[in-house]
Amino acid sequence: MSWVLVVLLAAPLVSVVVCAVLPNRAAQGATLVAGLLCFSLSIVLVGHPSSTALSGWLMVDPLSTVFVVPTAFLYFTTAIFSVGYVHPAGDEVARARYLRRFWVGFNVFAWAMLMAPIVNGLPLLWVAVEITTVVSALLVALEHTPGATEAAWKYVLIASMGLGIALVATVVMYYAGSAVLGSGLELFYSRMLPAAGRFPPQITELAFVLAVLGFGTKMGLVPVHTWLPDAHSEAPTPVSALLSGALLAICFYAILRYYEITERAVGAAFPREVLLAFGLASLVLAALVVAVQRDVKRLLAYSSVEHMGVLCIGMSFAAPLAVVGVLLHVLAHAAAKGTAFFGSGSVVRKFGSKDVASLRAGIVFLPWSGPMLVLAVLALSAMPPFGIFRSEFLIVAGGLRSPADAAAAVLVALVTLAAFGLTWYVGRTMMSPASLGTTSSEADGSPEPPPWPWGGLPAAESEAVLATAVVTVPRAQGEQERPSPTRGEPSPWIVAAMILGLAALVVLGIHPPAALGTLLHRAAAQLEVGR
């Protein structure tokens, strides 16, 4: 199956070349084809999750396959979403330049993220993650707003400093490995893991802590998460979806690779304690901030911090069941966060604002993506029948059986708090009666009459209006006048991407395919829990 790995890495690169030289239509087509191809190949890998290529420099095992699948899935769905979403303003030349930069950057970003779990060995993993940083920083800066400039600078600086620490971790782990295996070592996993039991313990522990701190910076673990909400909220929405759904998971993968070695060298107790500390800090902060957030994309960003905390806490339970849950959570979170960002992109496109005060009655104005955004947020809040319900259920069930059941109780409480914040926000923006002037009879997308101020409405009529959920779009003070939204979807592509995301969530939640279940169990066994 080694050709699969080569094609997985070649397809996005071919797409990069097409995007660089051909006009926008061809770029869209090439990206869609590359995305679909990568996703199909990742499905192939689910059935055959072990092979190597290019004389060992490329490799997949069950653990890395678990991370290839969501990355490829988001590559494909985000490409679909981007076709409908990315329509820059400006003159012809500026538009063409923006589009070329976006599509080239998008494909390079996806390529680097696919590369991270496929390359063999810790140094190349670091190189791939560093490439994702620099490419995505440029994509964040693409919008050319003051916010995007600020976010991009903070992101590239903080993430690069974090990766500097991760590089020290790589070098220190190399030292630990060469103490046993001799120098000239490539740090291939297949050579490191069998020998890891003889690594010097103190130095392996140092490497692990440095790796958690370094890659944790990019994964959004508190207290080194500070770049994350800015970059996620200011980036173009497709980039936010990839950052949040795929990139954070890739950095978690990097930490798991160090975890694998460390637990063989010093036992699992030490890495579990480290992950528990970072996970709890992330979950506490995120759950509290989600409750008071006003910006839809920042809200989703903090929700990512929350879910990364859940992943770390899940790994800290000494229970194989919880580890299966953690790996399933990676898949489900990618689908849910991608779909939620697609929905928020649709909302931003419709209302022209990310602020909670100016968004009302989203499900009235957005007949498809509105309800689907609500569903995606319910999925993020771990409601059945979606995948995150199943994965968090497994994590909590594993946690309650483990000695650290107090952490499981804290997890449940904080996740509930965050779920409350998310649903409260979405209830206010999407479901609240909000706008006068658009009734359900105007579902055909015809322009609505001018908005009706609340004060000027006769009492009897206002009751009737409320009863049919017809309302006004209130504007935050000081905001510039925008044309009132009309009912209708910005683009069918956005709807298609969201349907795919929700379908994946339902499949993961109700009946994950047997092959996927086998894969998750093999990957969890690879993490050798319970030692």
Next chain:
Amino acid sequence: MLAAVARPTTFRDVADALTLLVLLTEFAMLRSSLPRSQVRLYAFQSLAVTALAALVAARHGLGDLYVIAALTLVLKVVLVPWIILRVLRDAGTEVAGSHRLGVATMVLIALAVSIFGFFTIGSMPFHSSSLPTPALGLSVAEILVAFMIVVLRADVVSQAAGFFSLENGVSVVSLVVASGLPLVVETAFLFDLVVAVVVFGILMRVHHRRTDTLSTGVLDRLRG
């Protein structure tokens, strides 16, 4: 103190001197007020790292390390400073003295941090076969001072220079404990650095175009 740790030989003396030079340059970067001179100091520091790599290569007959030394010379001594100096020239503005604290306070903090780093690493059971082991403590101290530069300086050029010099510190760490890293991996690291420098350069330009300054004082919109 270094001499007390190990019996002095010419190789040790030169290696210790070069590592110490890397650390002292880092302090000089922290206190120098002009970004332009910071970039020059970075080039000088990279030269010291190059010399150190060549020294290890000569001492232990590691052919790969000569290649790394040559690449370091071309990339870190020439190319990276050239890219950053060009950004500075095109920006046409100079931020003098972007220190967040007084110079003396900053140097004292950095001193405390570097002593912490030196002794913390000194307590770990590392044994280098390529360089005197205290060089590891010195380079970790250098990395921590690089962090101080990024934290305590408020302009984009100093912050970028802080990151690049952090990478120099990691290079020294890898010379001390991982001099046998395969050439392809080392080359990938260096290539990555160049990509990062180009991206830092682009973002510095974007920042300057948008805000008309190199200071990061205006970057305070995103909170919460």
